[in-house]
Amino acid sequence: MRDLNALLIDELTAHGAALVAFGDLTELPPEVRGGLPVGVCVAVKYPKEVIRGIADLPTSEYFDAYNRLNERLDALVLRGAEILLAEGYAASAQTRERVGAGEDSNSTTLPHKTVATRAGVGWIGKSALLVTERFGSMIRLSSILTDAPLECAAPINESKCGACTVCTNACPAGAISGKLWRVGMEREEFFNAVACRKAAHERAVLGFGGGATICGKCIEVCPYTRRYSEN
Numbered sequence: 001m002r003d004l005n006a007l008l009i010d011e012l013t014a015h016g017a018a019l020v021a022f023g024d025l026t027e028l029p030p031e032v033r034g035g036l037p038v039g040v041c042v043a044v045k046y047p048k049e050v051i052r053g054i055a056d057l058p059t060s061e062y063f064d065a066y067n068r069l070n071e072r073l074d075a076l077v078l079r080g081a082e083i084l085l086a087e088g089y090a091a092s093a094q095t096r097e098r099v100g101a102g103e104d105s106n107s108t109t110l111p112h113k114t115v116a117t118r119a120g121v122g123w124i125g126k127s128a129l130l131v132t133e134r135f136g137s138m139i140r141l142s143s144i145l146t147d148a149p150l151e152c153a154a155p156i157n158e159s160k161c162g163a164c165t166v167c168t169n170a171c172p173a174g175a176i177s178g179k180l181w182r183v184g185m186e187r188e189e190f191f192n193a194v195a196c197r198k199a200a201h202e203r204a205v206l207g208f209g210g211g212a213t214i215c216g217k218c219i220e221v222c223p224y225t226r227r228y229s230e231n
Contacts, residue, residue, distance in 0.1 A: 005151050008083060012042060012076050018139060019043035019132070020080075023118030024152040025145070032110050033145055034092055038152065039115035040144040042076050043132075044069045046219075048229045051138045054216045057207035058200075063214055066140070070096060073142035080144045089148035112141035117183065120153030123160050124181035127167045127218035128191035131160070136225025137218065157183040167218040173199030176218065 009020045021041045025033045033039070050065045077093040084091035092098070094115075099108045113130040116122055122132035129137045159180040168178040179190035187193065200215035219225055 004084070004087060004148055008040065008080055008150075011083060012080055015076060015079060016044060016072055017042050017076055018045040018135065019121055021116070021119035021121045022150040022152045023115055023120065023155060025115070025118055028110070028114075028118075034110075036090060036092065036145040036147050038146050038148060038150050039110075039118055040077075040080055040146060040150070041112070041116040041119040041121050042073060042080065042142050042144070043116070043121065043135075043139040044072050044076070045135050046138045046140075048138075051216070051220055051225065051229045054207075054220050058204050058212075058214050058216050060208040062216055063204070063208065063212050066214060069140040073140060077142045077144050081146075084144070084146050084148050087148065089146055091148070092145040094143045094145065110143075110145075112143045115143040116141055117157070118152075118155045120156055123156045123158065124185075125159065125167065125218075125222065126161050126164075126176050126178055126180070126190065127171070127222070128176075128181075128187050128193070128196075129218060131222060131224055133160075133224060135228050136222045138225045138229060155183070164223060166221050166223060170217055170221045171196075171199075172203060172215065172217060175199070 012020045023039045025039045026037045053059050054062050074095040081091040081093040116130050122130045125131040131137050168176040173195040175192040175196040177190045201213045203215050204210050204212045
């Protein structure tokens with residue numbers, strides 16, 4: 001049998017994915033995961049200069065990159081699903097059209113970042129964003145659901161943010177409580193999404209005239225992000 005893990009990683013990274021990983025979703029309710037037991041996490045990363053450029057306010061370059069990366073992710077997960085279907089397995093690409101995405105969606109049934117934690121890619125930071133050791137939070141995510149017998153990574157069930165308060169202190173909305181995430185924790189227990197969206201809208205107006213609800217301050221200041229973006 002072909003090595004499906006390697007096939008997907010090679011194909012998707014060749015088309016721009018920064019990370020491809022595989023997670024066991026069977027601990028989640030079947031209705032949440034569409035009855036499919038495995039999740040494929042796909043991530044793309046922002047250009048370093050774009051993230052460095054939002055230290056004060058969000059920029060039009062950041063918003064443009066945000067939209068380009070979302071489009072690339074849709075193409076990547078559709079391609080991944082095509083590969084799995086051609087191999088005879090069920091596969092559902094979790095595109096924006098299918099599940100909603102980004103600034104216009106407060107929550108989804110199965111967030112891409114949940115798939116990412118199950119696939120060992122990273123943990124949920126105090127900012128409610130996925131944090132990875134390699135790229136920090138300067139990535140965007142999508143996912144594929146499948147029944148293919150992929151080799152899955154060990155999940156990450158607890159935050160690795162520790163006592164760090166950088167994003168908590170920097171958040172313009174005061175939306176970050178500073179509490180550490182753990183698996184099964186509701187976002188509202190540690191993060192105020194309504195306050196975040198309000199401030200993000202206001203900062204987008206100040207930064208590039210508005211037309212979006214986007215901020216990125218917590219991405220830019222994360223020590224993991226800075227370790228990558230400043231090198």
